[in-house]
Amino acid sequence: MPDTGLGEASGSQLTQRGRVSSSWTRDGDAVALSTTIPVNVSAVVALPEAPEGVAYEVSGPDGAEAEELGTEAGVTSYRIGSGEWSFTQTEDTPDPDAPISVEVPSVKGDAVVGGRLRADDGEWDPAGATTTVQWLRDGAPISGATSWTYRPKAADVRARLSAEVTAEYDGTTATASSEPTGRVVKATSTVRASVRPGSVRAGQRVTVTVRVGAHGVQPTGTVTVRSGKAKRIVRLRNGRASASFRANGKGWKVVRVAYAGSDAVARSGDRARYRVR
CATH class of the missing domain: 2.60.40.1940 (Immunoglobulin-like)
Incomplete structure (x- = not known):
C-alpha cells in the first residue's frame, strides 16, 4: 500500500461469485482494512508488513481464522474465506512466560493413618507467583484434598502420597510435584x-x-x-x-x-x- 497521502479509501467489485468490497484507513504507519468476501469464495489479502513490535489482529465471521501465508518484500499475506473480515494493527505483546519451579515442592511428616503431612510449595520464579496444592494418591488426585496439610486415612494405606503444586502468574500456570512419600501404614x-x-x-x-x-x-x-x-x-x-x-x-x-x-x-x-x- 504505497504512501500516496491518502488517509482512507473504499470500493467494491461485482464478480461472478458475488460482490467483493473493501475499505482501508491509514493513520501514520498504522493500517486497518475491512473486507467482505462472497459465499463459498476464498481470497488472499495483502497488507503492508507491520512495523516491529506491532502485529495484525484479525477478526473473521463466527470466530473463523485467517491463514497467514508469510511476509515477502514488505508485504504480509493472509488467506481468508467468505464473510466480513477486519485487519487491525495492534501492539504485539508477547505472552508472559509461565512460572518456573526453582526448588521442587516437598512433603514433611509421617505417612501413617491419622498422622499429619504438610506440603511446602518450594520456590518459584517469579517470586510473586501464587500457588495452590492438590494431594495425589499414587499419582491420582484425591477428591477435596486441596489444603496444605493432609491426614492420611484408610483409603491411603499401602499407597504413596505426593503434593502437586500449581503456580499462577499473570494468567499463566505451571505445575510441579513433590517426591512421593513411603507407603502409608496403618496407625499403631x-x-x-x-x-x-x-x-x-x-x-x-x-x-x-x-x-x-x-x-x-x-x-x-x-x-x-x-x-x-x-x-x-x-x-x-x-x-x-x-x-x-x-x-x-x-x-x-x-x-x-x-x-x-x-x-x-x-x-x-x-x-x-x-x-x-
Missing part, C-alpha cells in the same frame, strides 16, 4: 485391659474392660478376650469393650486380649491378671 494401636474385681472367690464373676487407642483415628472392629478356656469376641464402641467371666479354680489367672485391627488401625494386644481365692 495400644490396648489396655483391666479386670474388676482384681480378687474374687471361685464362682464369682469378673469383668474385663478393654480400651483401644490410636493417634489421630478412632479404632473400630472387635477384640477377643480369653480367660482359660473361655473366650468372648466383643465389638468396640468408642474404642471400648467389656466381657465377663465366671472365676474357676484358685490362684492367679491371666486374661489375654487381642485387638483384630481395622482398615486404618493395626492390631495389638494386652494381658491382665486377677486372683481367685
